[in-house]
Amino acid sequence: AQSVTQLGSHVSVSEGALVLLRCNYSSSVPPYLFWYVQYPNQGLQLLLKYTTGATLVKGINGFEAEFKKSETSFHLTKPSAHMSDAAEYFCAVTKGRAAGNKLTFGGGTRVLVKP
Amino acid sequence: KAGVTQTPRYLIKTRGQQVTLSCSPISGHRSVSWYQQTPGQGLQFLFEYFSETQRNKGNFPGRFSGRQFSNSRSEMNVSTLELGDSALYLCASSSRDRTNEKLFFGSGTQLSVL
Numbered sequence: 676a677q678s679v680t681q682l683g684s685h686v687s688v689s690e691g692a693l694v695l696l697r698c699n700y701s702s703s704v705p706p707y708l709f710w711y712v713q714y715p716n717q718g719l720q721l722l723l724k725y726t727t728g729a730t731l732v733k734g735i736n737g738f739e740a741e742f743k744k745s746e747t748s749f750h751l752t753k754p755s756a757h758m759s760d761a762a763e764y765f766c767a768v769t770k771g772r773a774a775g776n777k778l779t780f781g782g783g784t785r786v787l788v789k790p
Numbered sequence: 791k792a793g794v795t796q797t798p799r800y801l802i803k804t805r806g807q808q809v810t811l812s813c814s815p816i817s818g819h820r821s822v823s824w825y826q827q828t829p830g831q832g833l834q835f836l837f838e839y840f841s842e843t844q845r846n847k848g849n850f851p852g853r854f855s856g857r858q859f860s861n862s863r864s865e866m867n868v869s870t871l872e873l874g875d876s877a878l879y880l881c882a883s884s885s886r887d888r889t890n891e892k893l894f895f896g897s898g899t900q901l902s903v904l
């Protein structure tokens with residue numbers, strides 16, 4: 676079974692500062708990993724995903740994440756926070772190379788951006 | 791291209807009633823999955839349909855059911871509603887039923903059970 680742990684349910688950053696959201700996973704098989712963002716009163720939107728290949732993945736809106744198998748981590752970063760980054764972020768995992776779109780989500784991290 | 795459409799947007803029901811939620815996927819998408827989002831339990835997978843067949847099911851009681859029609863539209867039904875069923879129900883679609891697929895989410899149906 677897969678599981679995802681996101682450290683910190685709330686993160687506060689200043690505008691222009693580094694955004695770092697932590698995600699650790701547990702999986703019995705090679706995982707596929709995702710970061711989704713949810714803006715208020717909206718559904719989720721994919722930021723980026725890791726399936727195979729390069730372990731540093733670049734996504735939309737300047738975000739990137741690095742898959743570290745030895746640390747079972749997939750932390751999300753953005754060098755410079757913008758006010759529009761205020762949202763809730765979810766890390767998710769699926770079984771790699773399996774059928775179906777069953778995502779297991781972490782508990783989410785709500786990001787507050789201070790001016 | 792229109793996104794994933796969920797109706798209704800808000801719903802208020804009382805305990806013991808049943809409810810049906812609807813999801814229209816992006817045109818051409820054949821996979822539809824459903825998630826329940828609550829403050830306490832977070833996002834939990836309910837079920838997934840592909841070409842009218844249920845492919846995966848989460849750990850929810852039998853009161854939760856779903857189906858998919860030949861046009862890929864999907865419905866989920868919850869019978870004998872309980873207070874704990876109050877949640878945001880999200881539908882997501884993708885073109886294939888592969889685990890590396892990008893899911894496109896609707897804005898959800900907010901269900902309140904009184």
